[in-house]
Amino acid sequence: MKPLFLSAAVLFALLPPGSAQPDATVPAPPRLQTGLAAFTLRPGEHERGFPLRLTLTIANRAAAEALETNADSLRARQLLRQSGRLESMSPEDIRAFHERHPALEVPVLSWGSAGTPLADAVEFTLTGPGARPLSSSVRPLASTRSLQGPILLDGVQLAVLEFGLDAAELETWPEGEITLQAALRGIPGSASYLRLRMRRDRPWFWQTQAHIRRIYLTGTYERADHQWTALRATADAILKKDKASPFGWELLGDALAATGSPDQARLAYARAARGSLLLQRKDGDPSPEMPVYHLKRMEELQPGLPSPPPAP
Structure with a gap:
């Protein structure tokens, strides 16, 4: 039972003796809802020559709605108690109040099975202009490949899976609008x-920062796929264009931390943090x-602390 539901139960105990209690509310069945997003330079657009990184979020919508209802009901009961009107309410008024502000059971769902990658439960369908099917090999990135079930979806915790399409494959796609669909089998x-x-x-060749942001997009893809050698080369390519670039x-x-050089990685993150502030002011x-990301990684890499996991 979630703490929020427990809090509501405590408020019920504060009602005067003999007050009408709310009827047991049958929870809604769990409903899985997915959300698909892409990391791109511009909203709704992607450029050829760069890999496409996708994030699929899976949530228990019924549980989230029940938690939201319980939070609203809890606030209503707190306000009622603070108002002093509770003592003057009849049993019928109290019952009507509970009907308007119910306490719902949260339908928690365990999704996935042990020993089976969560990514195997996802299927993609891609279509191009004119609804023409596109052949593709959307694949789970390294940050997702090792994730296995079951995972508890309780309205708060989400399952977040990362997939990708390599740049070479995108070169074969036609220009125009592409529709990607992700569904749970x-x-x-x-x-x-x-x-x-x-x-x-x-x-244009003189637009250095625009070039850097495009290279950085490739770097974040390599980071999510744990391509540490390629990531080091991408970082070097950016710093060759701008030796102070926070990107x-x-x-x-990230590359240094993942390949066993925590001290050098901390120095790199420190320069990234400083460069980020300077670039924003510029x-x-x-x-x-x-x-925040740079400071968090610096803290994780402090001497004497256990080695942190690779950057997501």
């Missing part, structure tokens, strides 16, 4: 859709965001 109504417009648009130092830190941001 054997679960009707679990499909989610994503539409991307494929385009070929390279920046290059971040990826270099772009005219008066209140730059803190480089």
Whole structure:
């Protein structure tokens, strides 16, 4: 039983003796809902020549809705208790109040089976302009390949799986709108859709930061797929264009941390953090965001602490 539901039960105990208690509410059956997203340079667009990284989120929608209802009901009961009106309410009024603000049982679901990769439960369908089917080999990235069930979907915890398409395969796709569909095998109504417009648009040679951001997109794909040698080369390519680039130092830190050089990785993350703040100020941001990822990785790599897992 979730703590929120327990809190609601405690509030029921505060009602005067003889007060009407709410009827037991039958929980809704678990409903799995998926959400498909892509890492791109522009919303809804992707450029040829760069790999496509996809994230599929799987959630128990019925459990999330029950938790939201319970939170609203809990607030309503707290306000009622604080108002002092509870003592003057009749049993009929109290019952009507509970009917308007029920406490629902949360339908927790265990998804997946032991020994079976979660990614095997996902199937993709891709279509191009004119609804023409596209042959593709969407594959789970290394950050996902080892994930196995079961996973508890309780309305708070989500399953997040990463998939990818290599740049060479995208070169065969036509220009125009591409529709990607991801669905869970054997679960009707679990499909989610994503539409991307494929385009070929390279920046001018003097637009250094635009080039760097495109290379960084490839680096994040390599990081998610644990391609550490390729990631090191990508980081070096960025730093060759701009030796102060926070994107290059971040990826270099990831490659160094994953290949057993934590001290050098901490220095790289420190330079990435400093460069991130400087770049934001250079772009005219008066209140730059803190480089949370870089600072977190530096903390994880402090001497004397257990080795952290590879960056996601």
